[in-house]
């Protein structure tokens with residue numbers, strides 16, 4: 001298992017893998033290579049943007065935005081006047097995202113998803129793509145609850161992350177990748193825990209779910225559950 005570090009500078013604290021800083025400059029290239037056998041990164045990203053279906057006038061938060069790929073795609077979709085905010089705990093990821101966001105109205109914030117520096121009910125939509133598996137179960141719960149807090153009452157959460165595939169082939173591929181590359185937190189979330197139940201326990205109701213990329217990934221649409 002790779003090391004995690006705690007980033008504390010008085011403004012934020014939380015766990016994240018220090019590898020996120022080290023891989024930031026070639027993350028986008030790595031993503032292209034990884035998704036190539038599964039139909040390509042562009043296809044998968046477009047599918048997720050369609051799933052989010054961002055509308056003009058909506059305020060969108062990209063939690064664990066990484067190098068900002070989705071923030072930029074959403075900005076392109078809704079037009080540059082809309083305000084999109086990306087949050088990530090890795091300074092190096094934010095640095096790359098800042099280079100990519102040029103010309104778009106995207107605000108990038110260095111902060112932990114566990115303590116979001118925004119007012120209650122200030123976003124229409126939040127997304128988290130491939131971020132939650134990076135966290136411990138507690139970190140994930142804190143982040144999901146924080147995301148719920150910053151969403152408006154009718155706000156929506158869109159998650160894209162590892163699925164638990166039922167077929168042997170996809171299961172084998174994913175287990176291999178998670179063991180070799182992602183590490184214990186991701187493996188535990190996918191194969192030892194119940195991710196959907198974690199989302200529900202954080203105060204969300206799952207309203208739509210679909211799998212993609214030979215079922216190794218899933219997209220989840222959830223809304224605040226007030227019952």
Ligand SMILES: C[S@@+](CC[C@H](N)C(=O)[O-])C[C@H]1O[C@@H](n2cnc3c(N)ncnc32)[C@H](O)[C@@H]1O
Pocket residue numbers: 014015016017020063064065066067068069070087088089090093111112113114128129130131134135139
């Ligand atoms: C695999 S990358 C995904 C990046 C991007 N969302 C994408 O779809 O390509 C995971 C990101 O989550 C960030 N991250 C992990 N834990 C975090 C936390 N507690 N708060 C904020 N960001 C976090 C990492 O720094 C990293 O940039």
